[in-house]
Amino acid sequence: MFRVLHRWPGLLALALVTVLALSGAALSVFPAVERLAGPQAEAGLTAATLADRILALYPGLEQIRRAPSGQITAYWFDQGAPGAAVIDPATGQGVASADPNLVERWLTNLHRSLFLGDGGRIAMAAGAAAMLVLSLSGAALVARRAGGWRHWFAPLRGPLVSRLHVEIARIAVIGLVLSSTTALWMTASTFELLPELGAMPAFPAKVSGKTGVALGQVPTLLQTPVAELRGLSFPYPGDATDVFTLRTDRGTGYLDQGTGVLLGWADLTGWERVSETIYMLHTGQGAATLGLVLGFMALCVPALGATGVLIWLAGRRGRPRIRGNHPAGRAETILLVGSEGGSTWGFAATLHAALSRAGQGVHVGPMSAFAPDRYARAERIILLAATYGNGAAPASAKGFLDRLNAAGRAADIPLAVLGFGDRSFPAYYAFAKAAARAAGAKGWPELLPLDTVDRQSPQDFARWGRTLGQALGIPLELSHQPVLPVTESLTLVSRRDHGAEVQAPTAILRFALPHVPLWQRLTRAGFAGFAVGDLIGVLPEGSAVPRFYSLASARRDGFIEIVVKKHPGGLCSQQLTSLAPGDTVTAFVRRNPGFRPGRGRAPLILIGAGTGIGPLAGFVRGNTRQRPVHLFFGMRHGGSDFFYGEEMVDWQAEGRLTRLVTAVSRGARPLYVQDALRGDAAQVTQLIRDGARVMVCGGRDMAAGVADALAEILAPTGLTPAVLKVEGRYVEDVY
Template sequence: MLRQIHSLPGLVAALLVMVLALTGVVLSVEPVVGRLQASPQTEQSLSIAELAARVDQFYPGVEQLERTPSGVVIVSYRQDGQTRVVRIDPQSGKVTGDAEPSTLMQGAKDLHRSLLAGTPGRVIVGLMAGVMLVLSISGMFLLAKRVGGWRYLARPMHGPWTQRWHAEAGRLAIPGLLLSSLTGLYLSAVTFGLLPDGMQNEPEFPTQVTGGPAAPVASLPALQAVQLSDLRELVYPDPEDPTDVYSLHTANGDGYIDQATGQLLSFREHDRVRRLYDVVYQLHTGAGLWWLGLLLGASALGVPVMSITGGLIWWKRRRAMPRIASNSASQTADTLILVGSESNTTWGFAKTLHEALVQAGWCVHIAPMNSLANEYRRAERLLILTSTYGDGAAPACAKHFLEKLASSRLNPHQAFAVLGFGDRSFPRFCQFAKDVDEALLARGLRPLLAMDTVDRQSIQEFARWGKALGDKLGHELTLVHAPDRHPTDSLQLMQREAYGEQVQAPTCILRFKPAAASKLPEFDAGDLVGILPPGSSVPRFYSLASSTADGVLEICVRKQQAGLCSNYLHDLPLGGTIEAFIQPNPDFRPAPGRPATILIGAGTGIGPLAGFIRNNTARRPMHLYWGGRNPDSDFLYESELGRYLADQRLTRLQAAFSRVSERRYVQDRIIEDANDMRRLIDRGAQVLVCGSRDMAKNVMQALDEVLAPLNLNVLKLKAEGRYREDVY
């Protein structure tokens, strides 16, 4: 929800917000220029009377004196029937330059304040200030969430370059943007009379004026009593009208002065509302605070960076979703299809179902399971197609479905059917689909079909389920699914490290570089690479031991006797190429922040764990428990782990080997270190497990035993997000 609040306004208003930001950058230079043009501070002790006397020597037709917040003194005077505006040196009264605003600066100011569109433009600018405030606040919370809490806002950023640049620009720009948007909203509200600015509390215009001949301006007592540093504006009386008066505006208040006697006829100090307005205006513009102007300008420069990278992030997410034609609105559809998918494969099946139902005449809405609405006014049936992540968990786009279902108001007369996608070799095959089916039954919804499954993306099993669904709906339904081929990158094998031949477990660390002149795709350690072996359209996934920043794509592969892809990779010669694509796996990586991380793996499961350690440049505590067969033949990453221990990227290494005299498995090491393990987890440590299903099951049992004295177990850690698995 927070991400939607952040992204939707940004996408809609990106161009206008960038216009305001870039014009703000131009205007932020104005206080600096004013600072450079201002007179030395020693001259600020002059009285206005002394300044006026000096000015009169050169400009007999003076109409107005002004001192800007930056300290620049400006004189407006009549000459040859025209008004001229110049900057002067208050010490000598001589001209130092033209004070007319440049075309660039005036254009930027008009564009910034009203988009060159008058009152409608000012309304839009006010709305954009509100959008910027929403973006700044939501971005601040998303940033804190990304790095693991407010305390860690300064820690290094990781991830694809678009996300890193977006987050880095936000981290630097948000304080200034918060200030600019809040003050901009206030000034817009003042412009449209929604808030007072104190300007209405002007002093009463004098009704009794001496009306005598004007005295020399240098002799006027009221002007002698006011220092130049307090001056904002002095408007001279009409020389042809003896009853006219001087109009004086100072930092503290405004008043009128008799031109004949120099006495103050009336004066009113600024009230709290006016003082607040002055402060807000100064904070928004940086007027008189050149350093603040530069900071605000630098913050505004972050807006184009965040807008462009934010748009690219949205576009990448958008492209990852299949394009669904004729997708009806959720509240007008009679049939709902909700999808849970980790690698978008299930979306392909759901798209096929959607197209078939639309062609049959139904009004169908398809969406991720996380998008479950509180109610659907016209829906008669709910069809759920979902895969399972890891060992029975929900895929990313279905994580919040059960929580939303518990508080929804779905009509119990709606019929439902659940179809699970998975791999039957996993012990918890389609477990999440089973959980969803039970939850819908518990809510009182009516099953249209008994829960069914599809094993290993079988198009035959999918077609069989479609026929059963059509029979229930009273309409023949033929589901012919042709899986989309993933767009791939060509990668060339550049290095191979072989292990495990002596213990009959051939294992290789393989490192690839981009083929030809292409670039590596964006990925992090812990993400997955899908590799398409020759003669197969079904990708095999391997956990990545490197990130794009390492310059190589690195995986650990054990050769399986009948493994199509593992044999292909082991036989691949140096210089040979593969076709591969990246599947992000953001839920399997160390959480941001400083709490310790416990890494547990066996065999090739060490791959992503080694990648996490390699990237641990912040030296947060990391403890590795890993199991192999024999230290002499298959101690993967041995030398590299030694270097990480030496430079403290790895805090401790506990290795266990099962083919030596003192046979040990990784779960044995966990139990042996029970006290240290309990201490770390009790202090907030996160546990990451990677390896085979059997290993993960044994590790879970060992940890349950270790954590029992703390009244904790693995299920509770999972619920807290502190136990994450990548098992196969």
């Protein structure tokens, strides 16, 4: 719900909210300028003394006004001609023009009404309401992403644009809530939708009839500091029945122009004080510093709008457009998707279309939106679930298991789970298995047993579809055509070969950066903003299914580098290892934000074997700030498998690599990388106690051995790899 409340008001009101914010930010500067530029009254100066000074220079004085900034303006008539000036309270002399600033007036009219009168005021109020909805829903989304309100400033992971959007929101949200709320209050006051403010004191029925009192002798003016003065209006010349009107921070009163006696007084009401406070908070008048802070926060709105649109566009690119998607409350089939890179949404679109043609009403949504109370007409629920990393929930399924476990008694709606992944890596189906187990434990009826689709196989999907059709009693043929991301042609510029002498050909392949369009450079999409540890998807000739390799380089390195071992029967690896400089491949980038070294100066413990050295070497290469890095590298043959061996020497000399520990498994004394960790247990333990981050890359058997070794090493400390994972200090990229 919060996501919907946040997305659509933002998209629909983006232009209006941006105008509102930018004009408000510009207006916030004027109170500060006025405060700094205008002469201020000295401490202890009274309204009586000030009035005497001004009256001595301008005998036709009509009114004195003091602005919240402290600027004093006088208005007078001189031989029938009106005059006005900003006054220096020390002398009573006019020192600057009192004419309104034309730029400020133009901005004010733009900010209040778009120059459209009452219709414009209503439009800008709608913009303020949209800003309030965006701020509150955005705050709820930030808290959800951070893991609760207590973790508001917790470190973020994910794509740069998404992180930037949240970081800006963290800073600006309080100011935006305050500005939008006060704007709505002031609009309501303008249209008289709020109760009347306090009334003026009753005009005195009896006055002395005298004139010409010496202002310096009036007790009320002598007791009123200029710092509390708001205005002093003079009687109409020649009218002995008129009076002085005094307005201060405490209230309003009338003074006899002949005797100076206070004839009537009305204190400011609580309602007036609330309204004045809201006016001050919104305009900055009387609180210039606060106004500048709110103005700065308003400047965040265009940045939030731009990053929000980019996030929305990225989401639309990741999800195919599903026509005829029924609302959840009116659909017979609820189809929920758990996807990280977006490919599973394509399968959902194919299934939705086939079921719709068969006469079914189908609702497609993310697994994270699971809400059985909404499925009033549902006859079945189907989950299409991929897995992120080594068993985690993918992006669109975050919180699904919590929602499922928090739900009450299971509804009498049959449920089926279809897992997507790669059968050669069992953990790739871990989340689908977890979802199926959790649903069974809660008592949900089983529509179909858990099934899987191997490497996005259209054939597996079609087979499962026929089984689903049989269960539903309808013919169901699923013909899926994978929708791939936008690809680029990469040209190989160099290669370094290893392992041929031990029949394990491996190559470090370096490709030139492709030409990147301007819009990608601005958004850092595709090959415009990749980082070490991201994945490159290579489309081998003769296959529509991409193979993924971890990147050993970042955009700033100026090239694209991967480490590839030739596997018997491996279509993609054989094609890649046979490339010659000048040859090309078709590829795209997929972000892998969960595998990053993180910020700060905490030590890094990098652990890898074989081709898993690729991203680890990239992290070392990019360590220009000389963060402590300890690399444990396992290889089969020291003479042929020491990838990046020459660079390691240079990186140590440059301070990018603190220490290198190698383990050779096919040497005279076989040693695996987990054995090297055990042999260095004391220092590894101390590093982790000092806050080190552990990063593991390589085959799953190696990763399991490393986890076991670290569990043994850390046992005396009470720490475990599982605890480190929860703390975000143990990350894996396992294949």
